[in-house]
Amino acid sequence: MSAVWAAARAAIRRRKLQTFVIGLVVLLCTTTTVVSLALLDATSAPFDRAFAEQRGAHAVAVYDPAVVTGTRLAAAKSGVESAAGPFGQVVLDPENDPGPLLRGQITVVGRADPGGEVDRLDLWRGRWPSAPGEIVLNETRMDDPIGLQITDDMKTVQAGGVTLTVVGWAYSLSATADAWVTPEQMTALRPTGTQMLYRFSGDVSTREAIEQRLAGVTAGLPGQALLAARPYQVIKEEMAESAGVYLALLGAFGVLGLLVAVIIVGNVVSGAVVSGFRHIGVLKSVGFTPRQVVAVYLTMVTVPAMVGAVTGTALGSLAAQPLVADTFRDLGLGQDAGVRIWVLAAGLIGVPGLVLLAALLPATRAHRLSAAEAISAGSSPRRGRGLRIQRALSGTRLPRSVSLGLGLPFARPARTALTMASLLLGVTTVTFATGLSESILRVAALSAEAGGNVGVVSRPPGLGEGTQRTPAEVEAMLRAIPGTAQVGVAARKDVVILGHSEPVEFGFVRGDVAAMGYERQLLEGRWLSGPGEVVAPVQLLNARGLKVGDTLTADLDGARLSLTVVGAMYEGLPGPSDGLIAAWRDLDGLSKDDFYYMVQLRDGADMEGYLAAVRAADPGLDAWDNTGDDELTVIVTGSSALFAVLLAAVAALGVLNTVALNVQDRRRDLGMLKSIGMTPRQVIAMLVTSMAALGVLGGLIGIPVGMAAHRIVVPAAADAVKLTLPDYVLRVWEPGTLALMVLSGVLIAVLGALLPARSAARLTIARVLHNE
Amino acid sequence: MTTETVVRLDGVRKEYGGTAALDGVSLEIRRGEAVAVMGPSGCGKSTLLNMIAGLDRPSAGEVTVHGERLDLMNETRLALFRRHHLGMIFQFFNLLDDLSALDNVALAAQLTGSSAATARRRALELFDELGIAGRRDVYPAALSGGERQRVAVARALMNRPALLLADEPTGALDSKAGEQVMDLLIDLNQIGQTLLIVTHDERLAHRCASRLVELADGRIARESALDRV
Incomplete structure (x- = not known):
């Protein structure tokens, strides 16, 4: 065994607490780092990643089979890296109601299998069609019981005189079809188009680039052969709108996690080396070369760091996988959201590398010290620091153990600064996470409140017979059911606005809609006060180039109406409607499916009982609980809480390390204080006070920083998806919450300080004083 | 000198x-006695001092100081006992580097709950008496060795201890400073302070002590009365 290894092993054994702290800090930091990097990696290009995994189609092209043959299409490969097809394609209009996931016309494609060079489908339920009469539907993977129940209930699709049995569910990120059948079945359905899926070589970053590539492919084909083509950017932009706000928020946590990990690892490791100066002196005096001394110290630090890094990488990988997978599956992005190799490498190599770097700087200083200097570094009197403050504190009326504790941080300003940084980041994280969770909950609450906590519609075709009541009768019936507090009714209708190419969906509302939270959603302007007014979701206003104060002319059942936009809202009515909201009017041509009823229950009302009462009162009505958090909300709030706890724990370990080092440094002082009558409780009070003071300071600085981060990041995340959040969502800070935040800083500091303080209180005075 | 017993050790064993x-x-x-304990390294001198100061506990036997059984006390009671009844001075002074000489001394009184002003007043009296x-x-970093030890003595005397314990008080001092500390200890004993x-220093023992206890292999090898030089 080499002398270096023997000395390092002895040092590890002798410094059990420090070795344990280094190992644990590295473990937690590595876990945080791996989770952070996995999230950052996943959030930086979630679509691209899922798209690459599915080998998504850069372009989905549909050709006219009457103009060009499949054989000729398969041969046209200019600039094509890989292609799939030709697949027969037909648009069907189901004669039955297959279920809530399929509405209106569906595009069906004939494919022999879900794999291939392009658009590898995720067949997540059932099997692929193996015979005519079978069909697989396109839908995002669903694991929850309700989702699975819905898919179970969708048994057949009847169209074109054929009944197709649903045998499976698959997901195409490229949205190449609504459903797939066997090629034989497709032939029987008489395809009206031939689908080709392309992946191109070269630049595919823009729509223009894709169009150019596509032009290259179609160059030799007859002029009218191409019926339609869609570049993948269309899907990517749609995905970005729904995913952006969550990804940006998770990404922010990733950055914060990395920052805290780096600072705390640096703090702990450099402290370990500095506190070992005396040992370094002894090693040198017995003949260790400066290089060997440095090697001893690096080994001493690296061994627990490697154990921590390996365990942390495994834990981080385990923690990140479900987090990333759940998030992206919910967003419809990809099936294999595993942690990438480079993230694992960062945990296994990067973090120990960082530890080595952090150890190397002070170790280099030890390298330069002479043996005598190094030995005396731990035992000779030092010139005191923060003397004026110490003097002022000694004159205060505070108990002496407290005033001594308050002075301790000034004795080692550099160490105190690093500890402060840990605490500051800990408090900032807790503050940011609390604010973020509250904002997300408020967004969810706004939506739930605005939609009422019960949604009611006429039972849709295919799921039983609809209600026979008129909307006014349904409203009256709902108001009469015990537990009802408020009822709002919306009638949906597409309305042509002069000057706009596409009609706009209107929700004509009556009842208690304004009082059901919609007014709270107003970002600008006011709620409706008369028939000539509309309010609109801000996304619609942006998309249509409108603003509050604008006047629109609508063509409603042949009559011209002048409508003024009086308010901009955070979001529209529940359901698929993101349209304008106007005051109720009796309209022609509406079916019972066009009415949506919102019910706000009284506090304490029994939800299940209420839903049963609605169904019993009118079996033609479908009522459901609207209050549940959506899964993404749970994931984001859950992951933010996880990060906050993890980083707070790491910050507390940073404090623990500082106090442990301080105790090590001041063993003689502590022994002396105990010898002149300082009780164990006073020793604990002194050491805990020294960190609690930093905790208070960390709280006072960290809270505004966390609040500012929240104020910048949350609107920026919303802005990424062209969303404006109401003030109610951003102003989440109450005095009580802020006081709790300050306490979080103190709590982190006290929890971190308590263990080494207790061990200091148990120091054997005789050994400390006589061994020096 | 009275006959009141300040320290009684009865069959004390420490393993x-x-x-x-x-x-x-x-x-x-x-x-009022001044007792010196001497003996070769490892004979148990420091262990004996630790027992009497309540810094360590005996494996067997009884330790009674100022009428109280230290071997039966918990850590907190021991700390309170030391605070009120014992003063200690060490070879390496053990002053807090971050506190001025005055605040180092005042600290001992402040721990008992005295106000800063009262503690400083008492500390100043001691500074005057000890000539510093x-x-x-x-x-501390700017004080000479002798001065540091005088400050340490002042701190030990702050709460008017029944017993002053000195562990190699001149061991880290040059001869001149050592002489000054010896004079100080003699003066203290002459005004009634039990020491x-x-x-290891025979000269210190013979100058300051009226009785010599010699230890060997953890036992008392000899006790003798001394005539101060």
Whole structure:
């Protein structure tokens, strides 16, 4: 065994607490780092990643089979890296109601299998069609019981005189079809188009680039052969709108996690080396070369760091996988959201590398010290620091153990600064996470409140017979059911606005809609006060180039109406409607499916009982609980809480390390204080006070920083998806919450300080004083 | 000198990992006595001092100081006992580098709950008595060895202890400073302060102590009265 290894092993054994702290800090930091990097990696290009995994189609092209043959299409490969097809394609209009996931016309494609060079489908339920009469539907993977129940209930699709049995569910990120059948079945359905899926070589970053590539492919084909083509950017932009706000928020946590990990690892490791100066002196005096001394110290630090890094990488990988997978599956992005190799490498190599770097700087200083200097570094009197403050504190009326504790941080300003940084980041994280969770909950609450906590519609075709009541009768019936507090009714209708190419969906509302939270959603302007007014979701206003104060002319059942936009809202009515909201009017041509009823229950009302009462009162009505958090909300709030706890724990370990080092440094002082009558409780009070003071300071600085981060990041995340959040969502800070935040800083500091303080209180005075 | 017993050790044994550092030591120190404990390295001198100061516990036997059984006390009661009844001075002074000389001394009284002003007043009296009044605002790093030990003595005397324990009080001092500290200890004993000095230095023992206890292999090998030089 080499002398270096023997000395390092002895040092590890002798410094059990420090070795344990280094190992644990590295473990937690590595876990945080791996989770952070996995999230950052996943959030930086979630679509691209899922798209690459599915080998998504850069372009989905549909050709006219009457103009060009499949054989000729398969041969046209200019600039094509890989292609799939030709697949027969037909648009069907189901004669039955297959279920809530399929509405209106569906595009069906004939494919022999879900794999291939392009658009590898995720067949997540059932099997692929193996015979005519079978069909697989396109839908995002669903694991929850309700989702699975819905898919179970969708048994057949009847169209074109054929009944197709649903045998499976698959997901195409490229949205190449609504459903797939066997090629034989497709032939029987008489395809009206031939689908080709392309992946191109070269630049595919823009729509223009894709169009150019596509032009290259179609160059030799007859002029009218191409019926339609869609570049993948269309899907990517749609995905970005729904995913952006969550990804940006998770990404922010990733950055914060990395920052805290780096600072705390640096703090702990450099402290370990500095506190070992005396040992370094002894090693040198017995003949260790400066290089060997440095090697001893690096080994001493690296061994627990490697154990921590390996365990942390495994834990981080385990923690990140479900987090990333759940998030992206919910967003419809990809099936294999595993942690990438480079993230694992960062945990296994990067973090120990960082530890080595952090150890190397002070170790280099030890390298330069002479043996005598190094030995005396731990035992000779030092010139005191923060003397004026110490003097002022000694004159205060505070108990002496407290005033001594308050002075301790000034004795080692550099160490105190690093500890402060840990605490500051800990408090900032807790503050940011609390604010973020509250904002997300408020967004969810706004939506739930605005939609009422019960949604009611006429039972849709295919799921039983609809209600026979008129909307006014349904409203009256709902108001009469015990537990009802408020009822709002919306009638949906597409309305042509002069000057706009596409009609706009209107929700004509009556009842208690304004009082059901919609007014709270107003970002600008006011709620409706008369028939000539509309309010609109801000996304619609942006998309249509409108603003509050604008006047629109609508063509409603042949009559011209002048409508003024009086308010901009955070979001529209529940359901698929993101349209304008106007005051109720009796309209022609509406079916019972066009009415949506919102019910706000009284506090304490029994939800299940209420839903049963609605169904019993009118079996033609479908009522459901609207209050549940959506899964993404749970994931984001859950992951933010996880990060906050993890980083707070790491910050507390940073404090623990500082106090442990301080105790090590001041063993003689502590022994002396105990010898002149300082009780164990006073020793604990002194050491805990020294960190609690930093905790208070960390709280006072960290809270505004966390609040500012929240104020910048949350609107920026919303802005990424062209969303404006109401003030109610951003102003989440109450005095009580802020006081709790300050306490979080103190709590982190006290929890971190308590263990080494207790061990200091148990120091054997005789050994400390006589061994020096 | 009264006959009141300040320290009584009765069959005290202390083992470290099966090895006896003290083996059945019995000893009495009366009020106003100055006792020196001497012996070769490893004979148990420091262990004996630790027992009397309540810094360590005996494996067997009884330790009574100022009428109270230290071997039966918990850590907190021991700390309170030391605070009120014992003063200690060490070879390496053990002053807090971050506090001025005056605040180092005042600290001992402040721990008992005295106000800062009261503690500083008492500390100043001691500084005057020990001849270091001019060094009150100086920090330990800027004091000479002799001055540091005087500050340490002042701190030990702050709460008017029944017993002053000195562990090699001149061991880290040059001869001149050592002489000054010896004079100081003699003066203190002459005004009635009970002293227990653990030392290797025969000259210190003979100058300051009225009784010599010699230890060997954890036992009292010899006790003798001394005529101060």
